[in-house]
Amino acid sequence: MSPVLLFILGVVFVAIGVAVSIALHEVGHLVPAKLFKVRVTKYMIGFGPTLWSKKKGETEYGFKALPLGGYVSMIGMYPPNKEDGAVRPSSTGMFQTLATEARSMAHEEVGPGDENRVFYKLPVWKKIIVMLGGPAMNMLIGLILLAVLLMGFGMATATTTIADVSKCQVAAGETVDPDSADCKLTPAAAAGLQPNDTITSFDGKAVTSWDELTSWIRASAGRDVPITVERNGSTVETTVTPVLSSRPVVGADGRPEQDADGVLKYQEVGFLGIGAQSELVPQPASAVLPMAGENIKQISGVIFNLPARVVGVAKAAFSEEPRDPNGPISVVGVGRVAGEVAAMEQVPMQARIGTLIGLLAGLNFALAIFNLIPLLPLDGGHVAGALYEGARRRVAKLLGKPDPGAFDIAKLLPATYVVAALLMAMGALLIYADIVKPVNIFG
Incomplete structure (x- = not known):
């Protein structure tokens, strides 16, 4: 399958996922509102002109032209205000008009028998449940x-098998031509370590995880350390000398840590110049x-x-x-x-x-x-x-x-x-x- 088609499929996959997430978010509002007997007039995905809709019971379900969200319309979202009919000059007259129009729209579909089915009459705890239904649905998804x-x-988990070996020691933010005289070999390259080598022993200790190995390397700067690897079915023994190098501080989440100004934190630790292969391990x-x-x-x-x-x-x-x-x-x-x-x-x-x-x-x-x-x-x-x-x-x-x-x-x-x-x-x-x-x- 071509990369272009794969790219399109990836976009479509997420687009459908986003649409479903939005739809279910609105279901999170719709279901508790109906359970609490609030009359829901519309359940719409998107905004703008309606592309398709169908009325089922007292609710119209449909899709609109701009798929940038969705909404559920409930009658009586705002309580009526006796001041709406009053005429009084005010410096905030425009805002008063906005509030009046909003209340009018909230009650325009309230008919006989709907007096106790308006949203604003719900107890506070029911209002909160209705409004938290959407975020709760997204959390559940x-x-x-x-x-x-x-x-x-x-989860992608680092193994004890080497994925790559850096040839040159390079300071943070710098680049070096691997074929130039300025290329000082990394300890791993100098020791002859190769991609696909599986490290089995370091400093006489059996290696069981990449995190464990990393901690030993970081604590061994300047020391000659024996290391054993499995290569193509054979056991290879050699010696490495980790160098002291400035490396990013990695947090518990596996991401580089930053200071208050957003600058990466660094620490001086032992460095070999190898990267780990990873594999998916079910959790x-x-x-x-x-x-x-x-x-x-x-x-x-x-x-x-x-x-x-x-x-x-x-x-x-x-x-x-x-x-x-x-x-x-x-x-x-x-x-x-x-x-x-x-x-x-x-x-x-x-x-x-x-x-x-x-x-x-x-x-x-x-x-x-x-x-x-x-x-x-x-x-x-x-x-x-x-x-x-x-x-x-x-x-x-x-x-x-x-x-x-x-x-x-x-x-x-x-x-x-x-x-x-x-x-x-x-x-x-x-x-x-x-x-x-x-x-x-x-x-």
Whole structure:
């Protein structure tokens, strides 16, 4: 199969995965809303003109032209306001009009018998369940995909077999011509180690894992150390002398660590100049939740620092600065990465499919966490509004005051439109950056 066709298949695979994830996110809102007897008028995937729809019961299900999200329409999202009919001059008259129109739209489909089926009359805990249903669904999808990846395909694990041997000792950020006089052989090259050698013994100790071997090498700088390898069915013994070298500090997640300014951390350790071959090793079910927690932690860090990272993307897009490979990308960037993964013919198909599944798992975790940001129009904004309503009612009850009723979240619409505009601008910027300066994940 040609690389171009593989690239297209990778993009299509992720595109379908994203569409299904969005659809199930909205199901996460739809199901609890119906269980709580709220009348749901529409369940739509996408925005803009309707391409296809079908009404079943009291709900219209369909697809729209722009597959950039989805929504569920519930009647009575905002409580009615007796001031909407009043005419009074105000410096915020435009905002008052926006709130009035929003309330009107929220109640235009409320008919006889629907008085107790409006969203705003739900108890606070039911509102929270409805709004958390979408992110919870994405979390569940992410966990399922991660379980399939770890338990079915396995995790790429370094073996004790050598994948490559660096010829020259090179300082960080420098390059050396391997055929020039400036090329000082690495300890591994000087000792005659070769790709596909399997290291069985180091300094008289049996080697059982790559991580174990790495720790011994790092602690052996400047010492002559005997090493034994299996090569083509034969045992080969030689001696290596690890040199002291500045190497990146690697965290528990396997990624290079950075300081507060985003600069890579380095440490002086023993170095041989070898890389390990890896193989997919199926993991037990107990590994799924810890791995999910690590993914969520990393994604949360990106989202927490999103404003600064978006600024970095903007600088890179309009200058010669490189993109941060760990920074945010758009759906276009995700599709491109998926296509590149699928087209990597030198990588076994099983590993490529596993990578694509992992990509979808991470995307679902990102959708869940992003939607939990406590700003409207995101789900987290509605949850924050419900929590405020509950707190306000509890305080009123403790003070012996009348129940203030449902919180009128329509009053926050001006801020909602600002946030929506910023999200659209951010999305447009990321798409532009992913076109003109895509993230280089694979080096």
